[in-house]
């Protein structure tokens with residue numbers, strides 16, 4: 001079968017990547033989607049069970065740091081687009097093991113860029129069908145550093161209907177000031193991507209998104225970890241005083257933004273993606289407790305005593321808040337879900353997919369796919 005486009009999505013077995021792969025495979029049957037993933041602890045092919053037999057989907061177990069392999073995949077599949085999500089993504093792990101983050105996030109991105117350049121530059125950055133090639137790099141708002149908490153109690157925002165906790169927001173022009181090894185490695189990779197545009201003319205796009213939540217997120221991150229702990233009546237480790245603020249976006253809304261930007265975004269531009277949805281950790285934790293307790297038929301307040309304040313994360317960024325006005329004005333994107341709806345959907349999904357959670361927490365998902373793909 002001839003495909004109109006051949007697109008590599010890296011990190012497609014991870015949380016956000018699996019939603020992006022599913023969206024592209026189902027919405028664009030004429031595209032061949034090549035999921036390139038190393039299957040680290042965070043990669044789980046069970047996230048893609050429903051689409052794995054689609055005729056326009058291919059899985060390639062590969063490490064993005066392996067330049068020769070990336071080059072081979074680019075050539076073998078006539079790749080004309082890359083949506084790059086593969087990364088080490090958990091801040092706490094980066095504090096313990098920064099080398100792995102530098103390797104994958106910086107060197108891995110560079111290896112992918114260099115492979116794409118080797119194949120695309122000689123053809124004038126156009127694919128076999130004459131379409132312009134595109135290297136789309138998925139990054140995070142954490143590269144911008146941390147914002148002040150000038151309104152600890154929250155105030156109505158001028159630019160959104162939601163409460164905000166400070167006067168400033170991350171825009172596309174905010175200076176990079178990463179604090180954690182994770183955000184430093186992502187910032188470095190963003191710089192490399194832009195350098196490939198400025199130096200060689202590679203058609204690149206970078207987006208910086210706020211915290212995502214939704215189905216298939218690895219339960220080391222706040223929302224799935226806490227839903228699972230509440231379900232099993234285990235302590236909820238709140239770092240510091242729980243006063244840190246994060247800006248949450250439903251993962252499918254991130255995937256819809258990626259789809260729009262991949263197709264309509266302007267080369268060399270940066271777009272911030274976020275839903276103007278700031279929450280203090282302790283408030284979101286109370287929403288999770290309330291929702292899980294209600295869905296499990298427990299009385300209101302039943303799990304509140306699970307809240308356990310623990311030593312703060314080192315260098316814990318105080319507040320993230322994205323201003324996504326540019327994306328809204330230039331490309332017309334808005335998130336589809338209100339937070340209340342998104343969190344209800346998410347909690348229900350985890351409660352109804354206990355088998356998925358058990359597989360992940362027991363490590364069985366790694367054993368299962370060992371035989372097929374793991375080395």
Ligand code: NAD
Pocket residue numbers: 010011012013014015016017036037038039040041042043044062063064065084085086087088089090104108138139140141186208209210211212213218
């Ligand atoms: P994740 O940790 O759930 O998934 C990462 C995926 O990358 C896994 O499938 C893993 O196997 C794969 N991978 C890791 N190292 C690899 C390597 N060397 N070669 C090939 N594959 C490798 O991450 P996520 O939360 O889905 O995040 C995806 C991307 O989005 C990351 O680039 C992250 O920085 C960015 N991002 C995440 C968030 C968030 O809230 N999760 C927000 C903004 C941006």
Ligand code: TYD
Pocket residue numbers: 090091092211220221222223225237238239244245246281313
């Ligand atoms: P996390 O989901 O790790 O995302 P990020 O660090 O990229 O924002 O954490 C979200 C917030 O929740 C962050 O402020 C740290 C806090 N947190 C806890 O308080 N306890 C936990 O066990 C975890 C995992 C996170």
